[in-house]
Amino acid sequence: MKPVLGWILATATLIQFGSAGTVRAETLDYDILIDGTRSGSLFRTVTRNSDASTRIDTRASMVFRFLFLSFRYSFQGSETWREGRFLSAVGECDDNGTRHSVSWNATPSGGTVSRNGKTMHLARAPWPPVTWRSVSSQRTRQSA
DSSP: OHHHHHHHHHHHHHHHHOOTTEEEEEEEEEEEEETTEEEEEEEEEEEEETTSEEEEEEEEEEEEEETTEEEEEEEEEEEEEETTEEEEEEEEEEETTEEEEEEEEEETTEEEEEETTEEEEESSOSSOHHHHHHHHHHHHHHHO
16 A cells, blocks of 8 residues: 555656656747737747757647638747856757757857758857846846
8 A cells, every 4th residue: 555655656756846857847838929820839948848948849830821821830849048147959840841950069168050951160150148138137127
């Protein structure tokens, strides 16, 4: 009887608190509106991990219709940050039937970016993390 109770408690603990490496996660759901009509959705999950990294997973899809034409777009990707440093990102999209993929991995001397199977080395991240911090601090000041 005790082993069964132990498994039940362990399972309940994992469900309640998540894996040992996850500190906190929040999910944001958005509707994509075009002229006031819902045309799609965007889901974003921000997970703060015990190793001080933050992972942002994003999934979006939309359909725009005009007369007999329709345009479809979908995206799925994730990015990882630690202490203000952009560590990695990966994303795939379908732009009305044309597929694209992109990834970024930080290295000690900059990073490697791959786009649709072509890879190159960059001396720094594609955009500075200072931009993200300044936007975040402006929002904090405005709400105070």
